[in-house]
Amino acid sequence: MTAETDDFAAVVELQRAWLKRRGLLDRPWLILGAAPKPTIPDPLPTSVAHVHVKYSGHSAKRNGLPPADLTLLLHKTTAKDIEGLEIRDVLRMRRRLSRLTRLYRHFGRAGFGESVITHAERDQFILRVAGSLFASGGRDERPSNGVAMICYAVAVGVPKIIVAGVSLEADGYEYDPSIRNRRHQPEDLAALREIAKVTPQVVTTEAALGQTTGVPLYRP
Structure with a gap:
């Protein structure tokens, strides 16, 4: 087992312990x-458990869903981005670990109300679950943060993962139709097709997504 594998296994166990406490x-x-x-x-x-990717809490409110139990946010997230949302526990993605986060990890903790993964660790979650970052030659070199969150959930051992509000076809965002540019479609398509092969615990409510990728439809 390599040092990199050991390091990633330690990250997974810290995340598991943090999630379990919550x-x-x-x-x-x-x-x-x-x-x-x-x-x-x-x-x-x-x-x-309701898990929101970035600012999809706005979409949840529009569709009558409760606040998230866990929200994936970025280092660059601003107060305006999440204005009006009730934010509880946060999985924060940063370019590098802060001094405080390194101290938490030194003592075997992932954080308190907020846990952190780095961009490199995000990539490792995708690689360990789907086997590739599926770079397609465009401006993006990896799948979206939505796919990264699915891989995170698989890696930490969530027993059932229901995916909604993810599309490879629709343009724009539920909470802001004026934003038209959706990135990562080729990478997401390749990643989700691989996820469908190796992770039966991942299902989707989106019929078009299931048909395109092979991810099974959610059956209550």
Whole structure:
């Protein structure tokens, strides 16, 4: 086993411990992206944890869903980006670890209300689950943060992962139709097709996504 493998295994275990303390590890997750007109599952598992990718909490509010139990946010996220949202536990993605985060990890903790993964660790979650970053020669060299969150959930051992609000076809965002540019489609397509082959615990409510990628449809 290489030092890199050892290091990543330690990151996974820290994340697992952090999620377990918050009661999130052994529950099914509804991972909500921000694609237009998300298909909200009905009914949801009674113990489901609501997990929002970046600013999809705005989409959740529009569709009658509760605040997120866990939100993936970026280092560059501003107060305006999440204005009006109730933010609870946060998985924060940063370019590098802060001194405080390194101190937490030294003592075997991932954080308190906020845990951190670096961009490099995000890539490792994708690589360990899907086997590649699927760089397609465009301006993006990896799948979207929505796919990264799916891979994170798989890697830490979430038993059921329900994906909604993720599209490879629709343009724009549910919470802001004026933003038209959606990136990562080729990378997401390749990654989700591979995820469909190796992770039966990942299902989707989006019929078009399932048909294109082979990810099974969610059945209540």
